[in-house]
Each structure stands twice: as C-alpha cells, then as structure tokens.
Amino acid sequence: MSTPTTISLAGVAKRYRGTTALDGVDLSFGPGITGLLGPNGAGKTTLLRIAATVLAPDAGDVRLLGRTLRSTEALHDVRCRLGYLPQEMGFPRTFTGFGFVDYMAVLKEWTQRAPRHDEVRRVLALVDLDGLATKRVRTLSGGQRRRLALAQALLGEPSLLLLDEPTTGVDPEQRVALRQVLSRAGERSTVLLSTHQTEDVEALCDRVVVLDRGRVRFDGAVTDLVATATGKVWLADGPDPSARASWRTGTGRHRNVGEGAPAGAEAAEPTLEDAYLLLLGDRARAEGVAA
Amino acid sequence: MTALATRPTTAPGRRSALRTLAGLEARRYALHPLFVAGVLLLTVFTVQAAYDLATGTIEPTWFGGGDLVVMPAFFLGMVGVLVANQLTRSLSRSAEAVAPSPADGLTRTAALCLACLVPGAAAVVWLTWTFVAQTLWTIPPTSVPPADTVAILCAGVVCAVGGPLLGVLVGRWTAVPGAGILTFVLLYAWVGVASIGGSTMAASHLSNLVSLATPFTLWTSGGAGAAFMGGSPGWYLLFLTTLCGLAAAAALWHEARGASRARLGRTLVVLGLLAAAGLLLAAAADPARIPL
Known part of the structure; x- marks a missing residue:
C-alpha cells in the first residue's frame, strides 16, 4: 500500500x-x-x-x-x-516558558482557555520542561530554550x-x-x-x-546510504593520505574513510557519517559534518 | 496519541482567534510596567489637582492645576507609544516561528490595536472622575463654552488611545532598535515646539494651525493672564480621532495582502482627507483667546 x-x-x-x-x-x-x-x-x-x-x-x-x-x-x-522549529529562534524577554508556548498556541488558534492550557502543559511535559514552566525564558539554558522551541512546534500534534x-x-x-x-x-x-x-x-x-x-x-x-560505504572504512595504525577522511580514534588507531585499504588495515563497520563523507567528499570535510 | 492533543474540531474562525489574541495582548498591556507606572503617576497628579481645587490652592477652573487635560495624553498616550511599540516588537525575535501561524500578521496587528483600548479605558475612568470632581467641588463655570470643555477632556481620552496606536504603527513599519523611544522624543519635541510656538504668536488662524497640528496640544497659555487658546476643540477632536484611525489602518495595511490591502488603502485615503478637513476646520475657528 x-x-x-x-x-x-x-x-x-x-x-x-x-x-x-x-x-x-x-x-x-x-x-x-x-x-x-x-x-x-x-x-x-x-x-x-x-x-x-x-x-x-x-x-x-x-x-x-x-x-x-x-x-x-x-x-x-x-x-x-503545521509545526515548525526554525534553526535560530529568539524569545521575548519577559515571557515565562508557559506564557510563550501559550501565546504560540493562541496564534495557532487554540481559542478555548482550558484545552489550550492542557495542551501547553502536555507539550512542555513532552520536552521535560513542565517543572520549569513558570521560569522566565531568559533564565533558561540554551538546551532548555531549544526544547521550549520544540514544544511550540509540537502543539496540536x-x-x-x-x-x-x-x-x-x-x-x-x-x-x-x-x-x-x-x-x-x-x-x-x-x-x-x-x-x-x-x-x-x-x-x-x-x-x-x-x-x-x-x-x-x-x-x-538510511541503510542504503550507509551501504554505499561498505568496504570503504578501515581501521589502521596510521592515517591514509589517500583517504577522503582520516582521524585518530580514542583507541589510538586511525579510522580511514576512502576507496583503498591501507597496509595492515582491517575493515570497519561503516556509519552514516562515513557514507556522507564519501558522498560529498572534500566539501563535507571542509564544512565539518558534525558542526 | 492523547486526547488532549486533539485540536478543536470546529474551526474557531478569524474573529474568535482575534478576540482571544486581543484579550491576551490587552492583558500584556495592562501588566506592562510602563503602563502601570503611567497610571500611578496619572492618579497621583489627578488626586493632587483635586486636592488643590478643594483647598483653593489653585484657581477653581477646569484648566487649572497645570493643564489637567494633558495628563492622560502624556501618562497614557505618550507612555503608550513606548508600551505598544515594545509589545509589537516583542515577538520579532521569534518571527520565524510566528510566521507560519494560522493567525496571520493582520490578525496579530488588529489584536494589538484592540489592546490599545486598555489605556483608553483608563482614560475614561480619569474622565469620569474629572466630571465627578466638578460636581463634588461645585467648580464655577468659566468663560470657556461647556461644549469646548467636554471636547478637550474627550481629546485626552482619544490621545490615550492614539499614542499606543502610533507605537503599534512604528513597531510594524520599522525594525530599528530604539524606534519607539525616538518616536516618543520626537513627539514630545513636536508638541512642545507647536504649543509654545502657537501661544507666543499673535492670535490668528496661523497660530491656531501651528498649535493644533499636533497629536495633542495645550489649550491654555500659562502664567499670569492665562487665556484659553483659539481654534475649535470640537473639530480638533475629529482631527485626533481620525489620526487614531490613520495609525491603526496604516499598521494593518503593512500586514494586509490582496483585497484587504486595497480596502485599507482606500480607508487610509478617506481618513487622511478627514484628518486634513478636521485640522483646517479647527484652525479656521475664531482665533481670539478667552481670558481665564
């Protein structure tokens, strides 16, 4: 279907x-x-x-x-x-977390007070901010603000x-x-x-x-993209100059993402990040995939 | 999925959304520290003026006590420029999230304009008190015609709404930080220059025009030999009321699209003509000043 x-x-x-x-x-x-x-x-x-x-x-x-x-x-x-969480989002200085999401709910035409407030409490609980609902937004941490921004996007499922x-x-x-x-x-x-x-x-x-x-x-x-990197990710004792990307891991060995296997290397399980690096090549490396 | 998340099945409609949003904005307005401070100061000065009238400290005239009528215009209207501008701009940092809301910019602006009735309501309370005070202290009539007195006092109420509407207008049209404060300062300077300029000129239609072509004006020349200024308070009230309409329509016009925008454009033209007519008729009245 x-x-x-x-x-x-x-x-x-x-x-x-x-x-x-x-x-x-x-x-x-x-x-x-x-x-x-x-x-x-x-x-x-x-x-x-x-x-x-x-x-x-x-x-x-x-x-x-x-x-x-x-x-x-x-x-x-x-x-x-429609629910939308923008990349960068500021908040009015004087609003509390509850007040902000409540205001957004009104903009989404939740006009009846009781169900609106129930819905605001629900989405705040979803992002684990129900305990901070009465705090002013300016006192919240960056991560808490991000979750608050997500809460408004979740209004009304x-x-x-x-x-x-x-x-x-x-x-x-x-x-x-x-x-x-x-x-x-x-x-x-x-x-x-x-x-x-x-x-x-x-x-x-x-x-x-x-x-x-x-x-x-x-x-x-996602599995198809990851599969494109099968056989192209290697763990070796040193970096491979011909690899698209190469970095020293926490174990001391180097993870090389590229077409050819360096000498003495062993194949590693590819991740989505490896596949992405291979797909976009130098451009992805220059931008930094996990910015 | 929880039952709570189910949005009301019947579409609330734009009017219902506007009502709810206007209520929310009105509450924000009423709780704004500057508005609260303005109301407190207005109360203090009004009570002081009433006390002075009762004790005979000042002349028992409507226009004694430091031009009583200017008080709502300043404490509610001028301060309202700042309050409404801040409310209008307060969600600008969240603009990207607000933009795809079902309640569009037109509805949000209309709600802000309706919230400007909050200082208007406070001014009506002040007006009522002023009338009651006149009865309580049996203030003798002055040489100013009663209809003009009423028009001037009502103008104070209109100014209390007009200032905030100007704040909304500026907030919608400019994103420059401090635009509200700049408007406040320019407005204050404009009123000061026009009032002083008009009262120092020899009485004429031109002096009427100078002192009346402002969003609010002093109707008495101060100091010894105080006099009631020339011009028609009734037509001036019409001028002020149309200025309020112009500010609201221009703010809404900024957000409107399609047919609504065209309709608001026509409204702006009509209101502009009415404002010009009101001002000219106010200035065309007898320029002679009445000693108080």
Missing part, C-alpha cells in the same frame, strides 16, 4: 542575490521521519522554510497536505496542521512537523528523550528533520535526503 504524499515539491528553485539555494528540487514526503543532511549552504533550511510556508519559492510547485497554497483559506488550513536542527545544544540524555518524542511523532505525521547530527538521522529516520548546492545528491533509505 502506498503512503499518502503530504509534502510535494516539483521543480522548486530559490535564489538569494545571485546565490542558488535550491536548484529545481523534486521531492515528495509522506508520514515518517526523513532526515535532511548537507553541508552549510546546501539548501536544507531554505527547503524547510518553503515547506513551512515562511518563504515562497522563485519557481516550482509546492503542495502541502494535498493543497496548493494559492488561496488564503488553503494557506490557513495548512498552517493549522501537527500533521507536518518541520524541524531545523532540533537537538543543537541539547545534552545527550535529553537528546535521547527527544528522539523518543520525535519517533512517536513520526508514526502519525510527516517529520522533516534537518540536522548536522548524522547519529540522530541514523537513530530516527528511515529515509535520508542529502542536499548539496541546492541539489539532491542522495534520496533513499
């Missing part, structure tokens, strides 16, 4: 003052979690902003939840079912959940907790997860899209 398409991008292009952010991208997404990977400037954020109705493309067609966005009504209906680097600045324990929240969301919603954290993609996503210079370089199952 085919899954319904909830996000459809056909020939979508966007330029910023001569720089191409997206170059005729064709992609469609259905329920489940899709990871978006790519170096800085690859077009991930632009893609998310277009899908979030924040930005209009210069060319191409965008359909969300089966609707084009040409009428105000269609735009309104789609926005009612949206059908489309668009997350731009949701785990940046979040500690490992909280990151695992957030993975549980996101994996549950992926069971019923279309979740697009833009990140530099390949381990998050590996842990959460069944599909990965790699963007580079506004174009799709890879679109498929």
Whole structure:
C-alpha cells in the first residue's frame, strides 16, 4: 500500500542575490521521519522554510497536505496542521516558558482557555520542561530554550512537523528523550528533520535526503546510504593520505574513510557519517559534518 | 496519541482567534510596567489637582492645576507609544516561528490595536472622575463654552488611545532598535515646539494651525493672564480621532495582502482627507483667546 504524499515539491528553485539555494528540487514526503543532511549552504533550511510556508519559492510547485497554497483559506488550513522549529529562534524577554508556548498556541488558534492550557502543559511535559514552566525564558539554558522551541512546534500534534536542527545544544540524555518524542511523532505525521547530527538521522529516520548546492545528491533509505560505504572504512595504525577522511580514534588507531585499504588495515563497520563523507567528499570535510 | 492533543474540531474562525489574541495582548498591556507606572503617576497628579481645587490652592477652573487635560495624553498616550511599540516588537525575535501561524500578521496587528483600548479605558475612568470632581467641588463655570470643555477632556481620552496606536504603527513599519523611544522624543519635541510656538504668536488662524497640528496640544497659555487658546476643540477632536484611525489602518495595511490591502488603502485615503478637513476646520475657528 502506498503512503499518502503530504509534502510535494516539483521543480522548486530559490535564489538569494545571485546565490542558488535550491536548484529545481523534486521531492515528495509522506508520514515518517526523513532526515535532511548537507553541508552549510546546501539548501536544507531554505527547503524547510518553503515547506513551512515562511518563504515562497522563485519557481516550482509546492503542495502541502494535498493543497496548493494559492488561496488564503488553503494557506490557513495548512498552517493549522503545521509545526515548525526554525534553526535560530529568539524569545521575548519577559515571557515565562508557559506564557510563550501559550501565546504560540493562541496564534495557532487554540481559542478555548482550558484545552489550550492542557495542551501547553502536555507539550512542555513532552520536552521535560513542565517543572520549569513558570521560569522566565531568559533564565533558561540554551538546551532548555531549544526544547521550549520544540514544544511550540509540537502543539496540536501537527500533521507536518518541520524541524531545523532540533537537538543543537541539547545534552545527550535529553537528546535521547527527544528522539523518543520525535519517533512517536513520526508514526502519525510527516517529520522533516534537518540536522548536522548524522547519529540522530541514523537513530530516527528511515529515509535520508542529502542536499548539496541546492541539489539532491542522495534520496533513499538510511541503510542504503550507509551501504554505499561498505568496504570503504578501515581501521589502521596510521592515517591514509589517500583517504577522503582520516582521524585518530580514542583507541589510538586511525579510522580511514576512502576507496583503498591501507597496509595492515582491517575493515570497519561503516556509519552514516562515513557514507556522507564519501558522498560529498572534500566539501563535507571542509564544512565539518558534525558542526 | 492523547486526547488532549486533539485540536478543536470546529474551526474557531478569524474573529474568535482575534478576540482571544486581543484579550491576551490587552492583558500584556495592562501588566506592562510602563503602563502601570503611567497610571500611578496619572492618579497621583489627578488626586493632587483635586486636592488643590478643594483647598483653593489653585484657581477653581477646569484648566487649572497645570493643564489637567494633558495628563492622560502624556501618562497614557505618550507612555503608550513606548508600551505598544515594545509589545509589537516583542515577538520579532521569534518571527520565524510566528510566521507560519494560522493567525496571520493582520490578525496579530488588529489584536494589538484592540489592546490599545486598555489605556483608553483608563482614560475614561480619569474622565469620569474629572466630571465627578466638578460636581463634588461645585467648580464655577468659566468663560470657556461647556461644549469646548467636554471636547478637550474627550481629546485626552482619544490621545490615550492614539499614542499606543502610533507605537503599534512604528513597531510594524520599522525594525530599528530604539524606534519607539525616538518616536516618543520626537513627539514630545513636536508638541512642545507647536504649543509654545502657537501661544507666543499673535492670535490668528496661523497660530491656531501651528498649535493644533499636533497629536495633542495645550489649550491654555500659562502664567499670569492665562487665556484659553483659539481654534475649535470640537473639530480638533475629529482631527485626533481620525489620526487614531490613520495609525491603526496604516499598521494593518503593512500586514494586509490582496483585497484587504486595497480596502485599507482606500480607508487610509478617506481618513487622511478627514484628518486634513478636521485640522483646517479647527484652525479656521475664531482665533481670539478667552481670558481665564
């Protein structure tokens, strides 16, 4: 049985003052979690902003939840079912955590006070901020603010959940907790997860899209991308100059990612990060994959 | 999935969302420290003026006590420029998350404009108190026509709404930090220059125009031989009211798209013509000053 398409991008292009952010991208997404990977400037954020109705493309067609966005009504209906976490998000200085999410809930047209407050408490509990709800946002740590930003995106269990680097600045324990929240969301919603954290993609996503210079370089199952690195990752006593990437691991041995095996090397299990490095080569290495 | 997460199945509609958002913004306005400080200062000065009237410290006229009518214009209107501007800009740092909300910019701006009724309500309380005070202390009538007195006092209430609306307008049109404070300072300078300039000029239609072409004005020349300024307070009230409408419409116009934008554009033209007519009619009235 085919899954319904909830996000459809056909020939979508966007330029910023001569720089191409997206170059005729064709992609469609259905329920489940899709990871978006790519170096800085690859077009991930632009893609998310277009899908979030924040930005209009210069060319191409965008359909969300089966609707084009040409009428105000269609735009309104789609926005009612959309949750968006931007890459960078500031907060009003005077708001408490609860007050901010409550305000966002009103903007999402939760007009009845009691169910709105119940929903705010629910999403704050999901991101483990229920105990800090009455604290002013400016007193929260960076990771807590990131979770607060995620909470507003989760309001109303949206059908489309668009997350731009949701785990940046979040500690490992909280990151695992957030993975549980996101994996549950992926069971019923279309979740697009833009990140530099390949381990998050590996842990959460069944599909990965790699963007580079506004174009799709890879679109498929995470396991398929990882498989492209099979036989190309080696553990050796020293670095391999011909490798795409090489670094000394905690065990003292060098992990070499490249086509040929250095002398005395033993094959290692590839990760998504290895496959990503091989796919994008020097560009990924220059940008830093886990920025 | 929990039952709590289920969004209300019936679409609340833009009006319902506007009502809820306006309520939330009104609450934020009412709790804003600057507004609270403004209300406290207005109360202190009003009570002081009433005490002075009762004890005969000042002349028992409507316009004694340091131009009573200017108080709501300053403490609620001028301060309201800062309050409303801060409220309007407060979510600018979250703009990216706010942008894809079902409640669009037009609804959010309309809610902010409605929240400007909070200082208006405070000014109405002040106005009511002023009328009650007149009855309590049986203040003898002055040579100023009663209708003009009422118009001037009502102008204080309109200013209390107009200042905040100007704050919303500036907040919507400029993202420059400190724009609210700059507006406050420029407004203060404009009113000061116009009031002093108008009162020092010989009574004429031109002096009327100079002193009335401002968002609020002093209606008495101070010092010995105080006099009630020329011009028509009634038409001036119309001028101020249309300025409020202009500020709200211009703020909304910034956010509107399509047919709404065209409709608001036409509204702006009509309000602009009405404001110009109100000002000219106010200035065209008898420039003679009435000794108090």
